[in-house]
Structure formats: structure tokens, C-alpha cells
Amino acid sequence: xxxxxxxxxxxxxxxxxxxxxxxxxxxxxxxxxxxxxxxxxxxxxxxxxxxxxxxxxxxxxxxxxxxxxxxxxxxxxxxxxxxxxxxxxxxxxxxxxxxxxxxxxxxxxxxxxxxxxxxxxxxxxxxxxxxxxxxxxxxxxxxxxxxxxxxxxxxxxxxxxxxxxxxxxxxxxxxxxxxxxxxxxxxxxxxxxxxxxxxxxxxxxxxxxxxxxxxxxxxxxxxxxxxxxxxxxxxxxxxxxxxxxxxxxxxxxxxxxxxxxxxxxxxxxxxxxxxxxxxxxxxxxxxxxxxxxxxxxxxxxxxxxxxxxxxxxxxxxxxxxxxxxxxxxxxxxxxxxxxxxxxxxxxxxxxxxxxxxxxxxxxxxxxxxxxxxxxxxxxxxxxxxxxxxxxxxxxxxxxxxxxxxxxxxxxxxxxxxxxxxxxxxxxxxxxxxxxxxxxxxxxxxxxxxxxxxxxxxxxxxxxxxxxxxxxxxxxxxxxxxxxxxxxxxxxxxxxxxxxxxxxxxxxxxxxxxxxxxxxxxxxxxxxxxxxxxxxxxxxxxxxxxxxxxxxxxxxxxxxxxxxxxxxxxxxxxxxxxxxxxxxxx
Amino acid sequence: xxxxxxxxxxxxxxxxxxxxxxxxxxxxxxxxxxxxxxxxxxxxxxxxxxxxxxxxxxxxxxxxxxxxxxxxxxxxxxxxxxxxxxxxxxxxxxxxxxxxxxxxxxxxxxxxxxxxxxxxxxxxxxxxxxxxxxxxxxxxxxxxxxxxxxxxxxxxxxxxxxxxxxxxxxxxxxxxx
Numbered sequence: 001x002x003x004x005x006x007x008x009x010x011x012x013x014x015x016x017x018x019x020x021x022x023x024x025x026x027x028x029x030x031x032x033x034x035x036x037x038x039x040x041x042x043x044x045x046x047x048x049x050x051x052x053x054x055x056x057x058x059x060x061x062x063x064x065x066x067x068x069x070x071x072x073x074x075x076x077x078x079x080x081x082x083x084x085x086x087x088x089x090x091x092x093x094x095x096x097x098x099x100x101x102x103x104x105x106x107x108x109x110x111x112x113x114x115x116x117x118x119x120x121x122x123x124x125x126x127x128x129x130x131x132x133x134x135x136x137x138x139x140x141x142x143x144x145x146x147x148x149x150x151x152x153x154x155x156x157x158x159x160x161x162x163x164x165x166x167x168x169x170x171x172x173x174x175x176x177x178x179x180x181x182x183x184x185x186x187x188x189x190x191x192x193x194x195x196x197x198x199x200x201x202x203x204x205x206x207x208x209x210x211x212x213x214x215x216x217x218x219x220x221x222x223x224x225x226x227x228x229x230x231x232x233x234x235x236x237x238x239x240x241x242x243x244x245x246x247x248x249x250x251x252x253x254x255x256x257x258x259x260x261x262x263x264x265x266x267x268x269x270x271x272x273x274x275x276x277x278x279x280x281x282x283x284x285x286x287x288x289x290x291x292x293x294x295x296x297x298x299x300x301x302x303x304x305x306x307x308x309x310x311x312x313x314x315x316x317x318x319x320x321x322x323x324x325x326x327x328x329x330x331x332x333x334x335x336x337x338x339x340x341x342x343x344x345x346x347x348x349x350x351x352x353x354x355x356x357x358x359x360x361x362x363x364x365x366x367x368x369x370x371x372x373x374x375x376x377x378x379x380x381x382x383x384x385x386x387x388x389x390x391x392x393x394x395x396x397x398x399x400x401x402x403x404x405x406x407x408x409x410x411x412x413x414x415x416x417x418x419x420x421x422x423x424x425x426x427x428x429x430x431x432x433x434x435x436x437x438x439x440x441x442x443x444x445x446x447x448x449x450x451x452x453x454x455x456x457x458x459x460x461x462x463x464x465x466x467x468x469x470x471x472x473x474x475x476x477x478x479x480x481x482x483x484x485x486x487x488x489x490x491x492x493x494x495x496x497x498x499x500x501x502x503x504x505x506x507x508x509x510x511x512x513x514x515x516x517x518x519x520x521x522x523x524x525x526x527x528x529x530x531x532x533x534x535x536x537x538x539x540x541x542x543x544x545x546x547x548x549x550x551x552x553x554x555x556x557x558x559x560x561x562x563x564x565x566x567x568x569x570x571x572x573x574x575x576x577x578x579x580x581x582x583x584x585x
Numbered sequence: 586x587x588x589x590x591x592x593x594x595x596x597x598x599x600x601x602x603x604x605x606x607x608x609x610x611x612x613x614x615x616x617x618x619x620x621x622x623x624x625x626x627x628x629x630x631x632x633x634x635x636x637x638x639x640x641x642x643x644x645x646x647x648x649x650x651x652x653x654x655x656x657x658x659x660x661x662x663x664x665x666x667x668x669x670x671x672x673x674x675x676x677x678x679x680x681x682x683x684x685x686x687x688x689x690x691x692x693x694x695x696x697x698x699x700x701x702x703x704x705x706x707x708x709x710x711x712x713x714x715x716x717x718x719x720x721x722x723x724x725x726x727x728x729x730x731x732x733x734x735x736x737x738x739x740x741x742x743x744x745x746x747x748x749x750x751x752x753x754x755x756x757x758x759x760x761x762x
Binding site for chain 2: 101279287290291292294295342343347358360361530532
């Protein structure tokens with residue numbers, strides 16, 4: 001009788017319950033706290049010193065604050081160290097979770113094989129015994145390899161938890177912090193001394209950033225997020241990290257100040273902008289990539305809650321701006337300020353979803369760009385900003401800023417250029433037109449949607465500085481704003497010098513017009529149709545997405561608006577039945 | 586000065602012009618009740634379908650989340666209507682046979698959905714069905730990996746103007762499964 005040596009059952013991997021996202025959030029909070037404490041150190045070293053105050057009291061005061069500043073600097077470094085270790089911990093725990101998933105799959109597979117082999121023992125014949133033993137030996141070797149990997153995993157988990165624990169315990173007391181970090185120079189300080197001055201080009205900024213060590217870069221992100229967060233030429237990942245620190249710090253600061261009842265009116269406005277930015281990033285991260293089914297990554301590219309007299313500057317992308325094949329920058333128009341960030345984020349996420357859905361093999365990033373002072377209300381409502389929509393002044397200033405942002409995106413991806421599209425909506429199209437004409441937008445495609453005019457000097461597609469074949473216009477026939485642009489020979493500009501420039505959907509402009517009607521369009525002019533260009537399952541979003549993806553053959557072209565000398569403006573799209581192409585699963 | 590177009594814009598905003606196509610009127614309470622009920626129904630359906638997909642194809646579920654999303658925008662840049670949309674992913678067992686969606690028709694039927702309809706999407710294929718106002722779609726993308734995706738959503742509900750921003754930013758982070 002032959003004896004069969006069966007393989008052992010593989011052990012089950014220990015349960016591991018952990019939430020790397022929550023750990024990462026904890027790390028971000030600690031980094032924000034580090035920045036807050038660093039602010040105290042900077043305050044003591046700067047504004048807290050009273051230059052024109054002399055005498056014994058002054059001497060006593062200044063001697064007294066020195067240790068406070070020193071302790072703050074040391075505490076900031078300690079917090080930063082722990083925060084960065086917590087971030088590493090989040091990444092490592094995710095790796096360990098992934099490894100455990102793999103081990104679990106292997107264990108189940110092996111357990112099934114062992115069970116099968118055991119079931120064969122009773123029925124196998126002497127003739128088959130050798131083959132069965134060979135199978136048992138093969139599975140036994142696999143079980144042993146699995147057990148070794150399981151032991152390694154358990155050891156790695158224990159080591160990671162121990163190292164994380166040590167990172168906390170080594171700075172548990174103030175004495176420990178002072179002993180380790182007291183008087184230690186912040187690596188950010190030296191690096192910032194070499195930072196290019198104001199007016200430096202994005203390429204110069206990028207070269208400086210690339211010259212820093214990883215430690216220096218991380219130190220600047222934590223200690224001085226404002227110095228790089230909105231600086232063109234810095235890669236998006238670093239801007240996002242710095243702006244995340246700044247945003248989390250502001251949210252904590254303003255919440256505390258509000259609780260204390262000492263929030264000023266300006267601070268309240270900035271706090272509202274900070275909360276809007278927070279809602280915007282959450283809006284994007286709460287959405288799901290239609291190809292992977294996983295949450296969409298967000299990057300905070302611009303965060304300045306006090307910009308433009310409190311209107312705020314915020315730009316956040318859905319997708320990774322540093323690596324995406326196709327990058328779209330959406331320039332919003334009238335009525336936009338920092339508090340519009342959540343809706344604009346929704347629009348960016350919707351465009352991201354559509355571009356990914358329509359071309360799952362390409363990677364994408366779509367960024368809303370509240371990077372200029374847009375006319376954001378009626379003059380008799382909240383102030384005089386709205387009056388800006390009467391003129392092109394704000395569009396011209398915004399166009400310059402837009403060109404800087406585009407240059408920054410380009411230079412931070414030197415050698416790995418994205419297919420880059422600027423999309424101007426409403427007054428944002430006037431801004432985009434100015435950016436293109438006045439400053440030469442370094443983009444591959446320009447898309448005007450719902451345009452009241454492409455800017456006074458952008459008289460045809462060629463004036464944008466890019467190939468007219470890559471200049472596009474979407475105009476819903478019911479959108480009254482899109483009907484405001486100059487048409488034909490005789491118009492507001494020729495008669496009164498009035499208007500925001502030429503209609504980019506007109507034949508004389510010389511660009512491509514794409515279909516942009518909506519199945520829910522109004523019967524005649526309907527202002528609701530001015531805001532539907534980015535809604536899912538619309539002609540407009542479908543065509544914009546195909547342009548962003550560079551799939552020109554998939555774009556549904558429309559006949560241009562024209563203005564014959566014998567009659568009024570004609571729109572061939574008016575009588576066409578709209579369609580609803582799918583832009584999401 | 587290029588005044589004319591801008592002046593028209595400002596007048597339009599000040600006059601409070603609005604789109605006139607109502608999908609579903611009602612008070613804020615009515616809309617809230619409808620969307621809350623939709624949320625419960627969509628999440629339960631999604632949980633049933635993901636559980637059924639795991640039973641049919643093996644593997645494990647992930648990213649079983651949902652949230653309120655805008656449907657139709659209106660002037661000036663806000664959503665007039667909202668719906669609840671849930672999604673999920675199932676990484677199938679190595680032994681599962683493509684097309685995965687072939688094994689999911691019975692999952693939809695068992696969950697009370699009507700006759701499944703096969704369709705396509707860029708890079709993949711779909712299987713969709715409806716149950717009352719709910720729509721559910723399974724999809725797979727062979728070039729992307731060994732998984733199926735699920736989306737379930739309800740109808741678009743009109744929300745009163747004062748409540749629109751709240752629905753846009755309303756968080757719903759807890760997984761349905």
C-alpha cells in the first residue's frame with residue numbers, strides 16, 4: 001500500500017482593518033498644524049519684534065519672546081517630521097492591504113487545491129498514486145512559498161507599526177522636541193534663499209525646483225506653502241501638496257477664530273472661499289472614474305482665498321495634471337468667484353468623466369480655473385464687479401493670467417507635453433480670446449462655448465495664434481449670450497464701438513463650429529441653455545470631450561452662423577432636432 | 586468701450602430670467618423627500634446588484650459609493666435638477682469567463698429589474714435594465730482589467746432655487762455595502 005503525503009492547509013492571513021485614506025487625512029492635519037506653528041515662529045522672528053521700542057521693558061519683552069519662537073520652530077519641525085511619517089504610513093499600509101488581498105487569494109486557491117487532493121486519496125489507485133503524490137508535492141511547495149510570504153508580510157506589518165509608533169514617541173514631550181529639533185535649521189530656509197525672484201519665468205522656476213533635494217521640497221511644502229502653491233513652473237503635485245497644507249491650515253485657523261468670535265469681515269470672506277475650495281476638492285474626489293470605478297484624483301493648482309479683493313482665486317483639477325495625456329483648462333465667465341468653486345468643480349469632474357468614458361485608453365485631467373477676476377455680480381447687487389462685464393478690461397487682465405497658467409503647465413512638463421485644450425465659457429471665452437491673441441496661449445486647441453464674443457481684436461480664428469483647424473466654437477441656437485457676438489459687417493462694434501468681439505461660431509470667423517444643441521432647449525431664446533454646455537449626455541459635452549481627446553473624426557460639426565447683407569443673422573442649427581450622445585455609463 | 590453685450594448680460598441677470606422647462610415642481614420638502622427616498626432605493630438596489638455580481642462571478646467588491654449629482658444646469662451656472670447615482674466595482678475571480686455581463690442578466694432579474702438590454706460603450710460592453718424609475722448598468726472593459734462596473738441612478742428631481750447649492754455639496758461618504 002502506497003502512502004500519500006498530503007500538503008498542509010495554508011494558514012489564513014491575520015485580519016487587517018485599516019483605512020489608509022483616514023491615515024492620510026491625519027497626516028494632512030498634522031502638516032497643517034505644523035504650518036500653523038511655523039507661522040508662530042515666523043511671527044516671533046518678524047512682526048512681533050517692535051523696532052522703535054527701546055528701554056528695559058523692550059529688552060525684557062524681546063528676550064522673553066525669543067524662547068517662544070525657538071520652541072515654535074522646533075515644534076513645527078517635530079510636527080512636520082511626524083506628519084510626513086504618517087503620510088508614508090498611509091502609503092505603506094495601503095501596500096500591506098494590497099499584499100494581504102493577494103495573500104488571501106492565494107490562500108483560498110491553495111486551500112481548494114488541498115481539499116481536492118484530499119478528496120482524491122480515497123479513490124486513487126496504486127497506478128495513479130505516483131501522479132497524485134507529484135501533485136501533492138507541487139502544491140506543498142506552493143503552500144510553503146505562501147507561508148514564507150505570509151511570515152514576511154506579518155513581519156513587515158509589525159515593523160511598520162513599530163516605526164510609526166517610534167515616530168510619535170520620540171517627540172512625545174517638549175523636552176524631546178527641544179533636544180532633537182531645538183536650534184536645527186529648517187531645510188526650507190536655505191532652499192528658499194535661492195528661489196528665483198518675482199518676474200522669473202515658469203521655466204526658471206521649474207529649473208530651481210528641480211535643483212532641490214526631495215527633503216528641501218518637502219520642507220518648503222510644509223513650512224512655506226504660500227511660496228510655491230500658486231507659482232507657475234512648480235509641478236502640479238507639489239502645488240497641490242502646498243495648497244492642501246495652506247487650505248487645511250486656513251480652515252483650522254478661521255474656524256478657531258470664528259469660535260473665538262473675533263473673525264473680521266475680510267476673514268469671513270476668505271473663510272467662505274476656503275470652505276468653497278474644500279467643497280470643490282471633495283466634489284471631485286467624491287466622483288468616480290468611469291473606466292476604473294475608483295475615486296477621481298483632485299489637485300489644487302491655485303488657492304488664494306484673499307485674491308481679487310476677496311473674490312478669491314481657486315483652480316482644482318479632476319485628474320493628474322503632471323501625467324495626463326490630455327489636459328483641459330476650463331475658463332468660466334460672468335458670475336464666477338471663489339464661492340462658485342463647487343459648481344465649477346462639478347463641471348470639471350463631469351468633463352473628466354466624459355473624456356475618460358469616450359476614450360478609456362487615454363488619461364485625462366480637467367481643471368476649472370477661477371484664476372482671474374471675473375465679473376461676478378450685478379453692480380447694484382453686491383458691488384461694482386459686475387460692471388466689468390460691460391467691458392473687456394477684466395477679460396484682458398484675465399487673459400494674461402491664463403497665459404501664465406498655461407505656460408506653467410507647459411514648463412512643469414518639459415519633455416512630456418500634454419495635449420492641452422483651453423475652453424472658455426461665456427465671458428470666459430472673451431478672456432480666452434484675449435489670452436490667445438494678446439499673449440499667445442501655448443495650447444493645442446481653443447474651444448469657445450456660449451461666447452458673447454472672442455475679444456475685440458480676435459477677429460478670426462487665425463488671430464488666436466494657433467492653426468484655425470484647432471479653433472472650435474459651440475453655440476446653442478437658443479442661447480442668447482452666444483448671440484451677442486458681432487455678426488456681419490454692421491454690428492455694435494462698427495456702429496457704437498460696443499460688444500465683446502466677434503462670434504466665433506460665425507462663418508467669417510473661420511473656426512470649426514460643433515453641434516451644441518440640447519434636447520431640453522427652450523422654444524426661443526432661453527438663458528437656461530447658456531449653462532448646459534457641460535451637462536452629461538449633451539451634444540456639446542460629447543464634442544468638447546472629443547476635441548480634448550484629440551479625436552477630431554468623432555466631432556459632430558455644425559453649419560456656421562451667417563449674416564447675409566439682405567437679412568438678419570441666420571443659424572442653421574435652429575431647426576435641427578437635437579440629439580443626446582452618451583457621455584457616461 | 587464695448588458696452589452693448591455687457592449691458593445686455595447685466596440686465597438679463599438683474600431681471601432674474603430663468604429657464605421655463607420644469608421637470609418636477611414642488612416645495613423644498615417635497616424635493617428633499619423624493620431625493621431621500623431615491624437615495625435609499627438606489628443604494629439598496631446597488632447593494633443587491635453588487636452582491637449578486639459577486640455571487641455570479643466570484644471576486645470582491647470595492648468603491649461601493651454614491652452621491653447626489655446635478656442633471657440639468659440652468660442660468661447662471663447652477664443645477665436645476667438632481668438625482669442620486671451609485672457606483673461599484675467587482676474584481677472578478679480568475680476563473681470567470683468573458684463576457685462577464687452574460688452572467689449578470691439573472692442578477693438584474695433577481696433584483697426585480699426588467700428585461701436586460703445588451704449594449705456597447707467605448708472599449709467595452711454593457712448590460713442595462715430598468716426597475717420603475719431606476720436604471721442600472723453593468724459594464725466591462727476588456728482592455729482595462731478583469732472587473733465589472735455598476736452604475737445605478739434614479740430620475741432627475743427639480744430642486745427649489747434656494748436649495749440648489751446645498752444639494753450640490755451634500756456629502757454622502759458612507760459606502761452602501
